[in-house]
Amino acid sequence: MSQQLKKKHKLIGTPFLGLWTSTLGLFAGLTTIVLYGVAGAEFKESLGLSGAMLGILLSSPHLSKAILRIPFGAWVDEVGGKKPFLILLGCSILGLTGITTLLYLYYPNEFDSSLFPLLLFFGVLGGAGGATFTVGAPQTSYWFPKNRQGYALGVYAGFGNIGPGVLNYVIPVLIGVIGLAAAYLSWLLFLVFATLIYAYFAMDSYYFQLKKKGETDERAKCIGNDLEQDVFPSGSTRESLKKSASNYRTWILVFLYSISFGGGFTALAAWFPTYWTLFHDMDIVSAGLVAAIFTIYGSVIRVPGGKFTDKYGGEIVAAMSFGIMAIGALVLVMSSAFYSSFIGMLIIGTGMGIANAAVFGLVPKYVPDAVGGASGWIGGVGGAGTLIIIPLLGFFVDTYGQIGYARGFIVFVILSTLCSLISIALRVNNKKLNYQGK
Template sequence: MGDNGDPREEYGITGNPRRGLAMATLSFFAGLTTIAFYGVAGPTFQEALGISGALLGLLLSSPHISKVILRVPFGAWVDDIGARTPILILLAMTIVGIAGLVGTLVLFYPDDFGSHLYVPLLVFGILAGAGSATFSVGIAQTSYWFPEDRQGFAMGAFAGAGNIGPGVFNSLIPVLIGIGGLAIAYSAWLVFMIVVTVLYFAYGANPYYFQLLDRGLDAEKAKGVAEEMGQEVFPAGDTWDSLRESSMNHWTWVLVFLYTVSYGGGFTALTTWYPTYWNLFHDMSLTMAGLFAGVFVVYGSLIRIPGGSLSDRFGGEDVAAVSFAVMVAGAGIATFATGITASFVGMMVLGTGMGIANAAVFELVPKYVPDAVGGASGWIGGIGGAGTLLVLPLLGVFVDVFGEIGYARGFSVIAGLSAACVAVSVALKFVGPDASGAADESAMH
């Protein structure tokens, strides 16, 4: 090393865990806003384009297509080169998508706006949604920055603060549309995304191990120096090694199931469902329905932060079991509630369980898949995020079968899935890595 023995100066290392968490969270906050890319102005686009409800539904879901497709490979890519380049590419794709929409609005809206623009708008939506894949990338980056005993806190802070993005923009964009129209509103979104990308380019840094690889050190030497600087979690291979190894680890798929129920089939599904639920089942105005749904989004996101700290303190398995039990209780209340007060209580109990469960699941990733955190994060974030596409149709079936009361009875789906997750979480205490390790140690004695 150098004369003062400081690896930072000798190898030109930048960044630290706190800054790494802040920049990963900022990129995720900005990128995730695009899952609501067309939703905030859905009726306006439907009327202007003259399209059917089915085509509108496809347009609204276009950002989710790239979210599901890109989270897996980009999350795994972190194990190869770190998160900086993947995040910048995803943000750049998002900028291209938003810029395409802004240009289309400036050139054609409202006079020449019609169904002939549908396919380009679909493509712009898919590109814009790329930003939401920053979730699996940021999860992996955050995991490599922080020691094992602070994984829960770090994951909770990252996901908790980052998940607020869609709720903020769902409230902000309609106001901007009212003030200046569609082009102005989406232009403001574009400027915001560009600013975030520039900030990440300037201040985002890979964890020490990846920076040392970039300085020319071999993997063994880079790991040794990074360990001296405090890094504890390391990848075992490159992108495809990470994907392959994590996919062959059965614990990855257990975590995928838990996350699918708590997030994709839970939190994200209800984020989309609640505005309709409050509007049509409780006869609220769209403004009030959106406000109630917004409370659920913000609260359920922020509670991830203490949920992560709880997971560090008490263990992810125990916290997951309790939080999924809380989800069972919340869904049970919502299933039978017909009044606004009881329904609101059910919603908040659900938000509590879902937020804490989300944090608990990712606290378990480095423990259960320690050699392929990026790959596991990709599978969990990608497939788990697709749970929305399964649960939302099920909720709709309950309305078709039972009529108006089906809006409440549909929560029984969440209750049943949550109960299964309670059983799985409890079982992990007896068959998980810690349990098997304890058994091996007992056998040795």
């Protein structure tokens, strides 16, 4: 029946293809959150930066990521995800081109602090790819019914988020083999290639295809329901942002996301290469490998995290995972040895990965009429947490010296505990509302 309906309306694509093209776009775009983190120690030494200034450079890609996630995530509700994806990836290509050009022209002999403003500019431009997260999340949601949202978003975010981890390892290896400038050129070529693949194969869900063919909103939703899709946009960017902003639960999810991913996972993905290099005295390749393990593991674990969310409920899973985060952060605070720090890193990565899946699994449940807008607020405002946390980690280093690399994790102990309590309160409140509704 569904195949006949697709053929009748000349619809193309499948949820599977929609999921994996979104995942590819996220994989490529999200690599830009470690635009400088992959070689943070090298930039710190060459430019003569303090811990706080290094934090600002490392967080520069996160500025555009945070700002652009709001409008671009909501824009999906109006035009679908493909166009926003391509614009963001195009900006990242321009930013990475700028950085690569500066490296070829000035590194190493003339690569000094005078280039810091330009590096910040290209970092901000290149970081636009990080905003693809809130584009791909609603784009993926609109391909799947509500009872498969945890699975779909878990796969999307789980495999898409390993991009920074892969780059955290690959780029340091390439730096050792072909040099810093050539390594960044290789990264640029990969980003261009991935963008071309996405442009060719990606497509928006049936609802958007039907709208482009002239179907009314009501008719497009009706046909979409017949094709087992029951999550639809509110219709316009402004309306989607307005609806989601007026829902207080959106802002609760914003805060939870800012700690689990926006100011948590992405901050540590950029910070860990420097942490392992300068605190544990590891070479850049080994530090990149260990940081990559964190990013890839914390990303892939989102897949079972999504399944847990579907089975047990996002609030319960979130409360438990934030508790795990707090334990991992506490281990990192108290540890200066490699093995105990490594274990702490894996524990906090476990909590962050599962929490990420739980938070976004709650979006269609709490804001079903404006998934795109909610994703924009959550990813944008929540993503701004990185702009605070990375410089804050650098501040601990400036204040306490070498041991500050460990003490800085107290920030995550406090915030993770608070998020766990908020998740429990969400669960209690939701049960109360359901009871009153009955």
